[in-house]
Amino acid sequence: MNDGIIDSHCHLDMPAFDEDRRQVLERARSAGVNGFIVPGTTRESWRKILDISASEADVYPAFGLHPYFCFAHNTAQTEQLRALAETTRPVAIGEIGLDFHRKDLEQKRQLHLLELQLRIAQDLNLPVILHTRKAHDQMLKLLRQYSLKGGVCHAFNGSWQHARQYMDLGFCMGFGGMLTYERSSKLRALAAKIPLAYLLLETDAPDMPGAAHQYQRNSPEYLPEVLDTLADIRPEDRSSIARATTANVKRVFALPDRKPPTADPPDG
Ligand SMILES: [Zn+2]
Numbered sequence: 259m260n261d262g263i264i265d266s267h268c269h270l271d272m273p274a275f276d277e278d279r280r281q282v283l284e285r286a287r288s289a290g291v292n293g294f295i296v297p298g299t300t301r302e303s304w305r306k307i308l309d310i311s312a313s314e315a316d317v318y319p320a321f322g323l324h325p326y327f328c329f330a331h332n333t334a335q336t337e338q339l340r341a342l343a344e345t346t347r348p349v350a351i352g353e354i355g356l357d358f359h360r361k362d363l364e365q366k367r368q369l370h371l372l373e374l375q376l377r378i379a380q381d382l383n384l385p386v387i388l389h390t391r392k393a394h395d396q397m398l399k400l401l402r403q404y405s406l407k408g409g410v411c412h413a414f415n416g417s418w419q420h421a422r423q424y425m426d427l428g429f430c431m432g433f434g435g436m437l438t439y440e441r442s443s444k445l446r447a448l449a450a451k452i453p454l455a456y457l458l459l460e461t462d463a464p465d466m467p468g469a470a471h472q473y474q475r476n477s478p479e480y481l482p483e484v485l486d487t488l489a490d491i492r493p494e495d496r497s498s499i500a501r502a503t504t505a506n507v508k509r510v511f512a513l514p515d516r517k518p519p520t521a522d523p524p525d526g
Pocket residue numbers: 267269297353462
């Protein structure tokens with residue numbers, strides 16, 4: 259196992275990276291980031307993510323329908339998701355979830371789409387990448403109804419009680435740029451308390467920039483700043499946290515040491 263760290267959640271397919279995606283990846287690799295998990299958000303995102311992961315050996319695709327865009331998603335798309343995941347075997351089903359913070363997103367619709375996608379993850383024996391805001395109790399209740407391989411609570415924002423229940427279900431907690439703000443005292447306390455075996459590093463780029471890049475585009479090249487913050491607030495040293503979080507992300511997503519060539523996706 260090498261010494262690099264892995265960005266467990268970055269949206270490299272987004273238009274914000276269209277101009278300089280290659281350079282961003284190069285700079286991230288130079289900064290010691292040598293793996294990138296790119297979760298899908300809409301049906302349209304899947305092909306672009308496949309294309310990027312086909313040409314970049316350290317980019318790993320996940321496919322899902324994000325709750326932000328639930329009004330554009332439908333049952334037919336979840337069937338396409340199942341077919342695509344069956345043929346291409348992404349590292350996870352995601353980004354899927356519940357966002358009850360956003361009042362404009364109908365909760366019933368979000369729940370329905372999430373359930374269809376949890377079923378796919380269960381049937382295909384794939385982990386899930388979860389986006390959950392103001393809905394942790396509902397999410398935990400749902401997760402208990404499926405037999406899942408675990409996954410990650412991306413940008414974890416729940417309580418310690420929630421974290422314990424997720425860990426019991428085999429889920430890791432992802433922490434990113436929010437942690438780098440000194441005012442994030444509650445989040446920092448939580449990230450310091452969670453056992454090292456359940457921690458993942460992420461940026462959520464191009465969103466959620468850290469303290470050193472406020473109001474700018476976030477980028478996987480800034481992932482070492484999340485690691486630095488964890489080293490400041492936890493008892494372990496920086497390289498132990500780097501090694502452990504890399505081992506965690508490889509375990510959760512069953513990442514191969516060397517990725518086989520990506521299969522061609524079916525049309526549609
Ligand atoms: Zn995301």
